[in-house]
Amino acid sequence: MDDLIKVVRVLSDWANLPAPDFREWSQLVERARIPKPSQQTPQERSPDRDWPMMPAMVSIRGPLASAFEAEDVEIDAICVTGHALALGIAGPVQDIHAGRLRPRQIKLRILTANIDVSLPLPTHRQEEDAERVRQLRLRDRNIYVNTLHGALASLRDTHGIEVRMEFRGIPFTPLTELILLNGVEALFSYCKISARSVTDAKGDSVEVYDTVTSQGMMKRFNAASGYYADREFVTESYRWFNSIWETISTEGFSS
The missing domain is CATH 3.30.870.10 (Endonuclease Chain A)
Structure with a gap:
């Protein structure tokens, strides 16, 4: 996390934007880890929806x-x-x-x-x-x-x-x-x-x-x-x- 926040600060400075503090960045990372709800059950999901099929x-x-x-x-x-x-x-x-x-x-x-x-x-x-x-x-x-x-x-x-x-x-x-x-x-x-x-x-x-x-x-x-x-x-x-x-x-x- 320390390494990530260093990168964020450099990019924010380059873009002339205020950099988020450690707590804000940590919350962003944690929210990204929460799986999004899906209308399909795991059994209904097909791997072909996430990965392109091998060319025929x-x-x-x-x-x-x-x-x-x-x-x-x-x-x-x-x-x-x-x-x-x-x-x-x-x-x-x-x-x-x-x-x-x-x-x-x-x-x-x-x-x-x-x-x-x-x-x-x-x-x-x-x-x-x-x-x-x-x-x-x-x-x-x-x-x-x-x-x-x-x-x-x-x-x-x-x-x-x-x-x-x-x-x-x-x-x-x-x-x-x-x-x-x-x-x-x-x-x-x-x-x-x-x-x-x-x-x-x-x-x-x-x-x-x-x-x-x-x-x-x-x-x-x-x-x-x-x-x-x-x-x-x-x-x-x-x-x-x-x-x-x-x-x-x-x-x-x-x-």
């Missing part, structure tokens, strides 16, 4: 389409291969070609696993399949990275939109996927690990343990929603992404 899983296409309505589009993503992001961006790219959208510039930064280092996932279930598994992941990553690169580069060539793309590798396999939009939104999902069969270029099957994504369904957090939890999640997500980008990531494709 949404398709990334809607948030991405909204993000491209801005004049300056900025997308940062950490993903397993870029599959979901490539599919999600296809819609806005088509809208730009059709004249329904016209951003001034697009900036894209992507972090994905560096295939040149030993990764824990995907991993072979048979030792002799090790190199085949590495080649399969390299193929998948290049397909979606090149899809993103080609789709956005076409906007620069045909519409004169300023496009900046950077792709960097990280020395681990992401177990979460995160897409950050225009500084205000975060799309997030966990990746599950499961056994599955993949097919190589020759049509032969390879058994692997791999990360399985949510197929374009992610939880949506918006810093402008009014919820403190959403705002903090978006802020911390940017800090996390930038900490990886600026330290352990290595340069990949850029244009």
